Amino acid sequence: VVLAENGCSVTMWSRNDGQVSEINEDRTNGRYLPGTTLPERLAATTDMEAAVREAELILFAAPSSAMREVAAQAARYIKKDALCVHAAKGFEQVTLKRMSSVLAEELQRPEEEIVVISGPSHAEEVVRRCPTTVVVAAQSQQAAEKAQDFFINNYFRVYTNPDVIGVEVAAAIKNIIALGAGLSDGLGFGDNAKAALLTRGLAEIGRLGSAMGANMLTFAGLAGVGDLIVTCTSSHSRNWRAGSMLAKGMALEDVLHQMGMVVEGVRTTQAAHALAKHYDVQMPITEQLHAVLFEGKPPKNAVENLMGRGRTHESEEVAKDWSPHQSRPPHI
Ligand SMILES: NC(=O)c1ccc[n+]([C@@H]2O[C@H](COP(=O)([O-])OP(=O)(O)OC[C@H]3O[C@@H](n4cnc5c(N)ncnc54)[C@H](O)[C@@H]3O)[C@@H](O)[C@H]2O)c1
């Protein structure tokens, strides 16, 4: 919608015939964006070649679990100089790869040129033209600025950032924290608990991101704290809603069935759990979420375990400011 309103002729690809007819004939997409009239410049098709053949920019917006499959279908039709951007927030499940690596492999393009667009941006609010800020990240400044030119307008402000790793890690892990925030709200805990989850969640994002090579400053930006706030506090968030349903005692399978849309945080909890082991970083919230989602741990026990962890500094980095002789042995 943003691209069409910026003057681009947009062709949306979908595998779903009914959705394509609805978009082309009624100019609506009722299941996903009820109440929205889509711009005239936006058409839909089930024909991948027709969708991408002439495109100057391709925006891959499938869930991360489908990214490789969709990219593989598109690859052979994409123009050599087309800009490839993705909006997915997750890792590939088995390989634990970031989405820009998956795209670079399937599209056989240099990873430097793949762009990720991320930040606090619920689609439901963007289509209402509510002021929204996002970040586009690419190793290539030229690619990032080209994407910025395509997307920016007076209600959709786009910043650039060279830190693809930081943006992709933050985008993925915030969904785990949002599941936790939904659980916390569903259990009736208050604002203190949610602020704790957001803040200590950000510490977890920073620890994993830093181990993977991110710039810590990215986590203070739109893809980090910005998206964390929106996803943990908005009822638009599917991850938050899924968490609040789990708190009511619903089984994970039933929650996902009822949602009917992707809840990226579920698969990402598995991926991040594995990444934390691989990089040897502490991710206690992720660990407890993993236990709740996949090991049958009651959410209340997970909260007890989080609150009862061994005493620690708020930040090892900041604690270095104490002189060594003041230190006491760590508590159990
Ligand atoms: N919804 C938002 O506001 C928003 C904002 C920013 C980023 N994202 C990210 O964008 C990605 C997609 O999210 P969404 O909200 O559009 O999800 P969604 O569940 O609402 O829609 C996903 C669409 O992808 C299709 N799809 C799924 N698997 C497919 C496959 N194998 N082949 C072809 N099509 C397939 C589904 O049929 C559906 O139409 C996620 O990674 C999400 O985190 C979403």
Ligand SMILES: O=P(O)(O)OC[C@H](O)CO
């Ligand atoms: O609805 P969610 O929880 O998938 O979040 C959507 C976007 O990532 C918000 O920026």
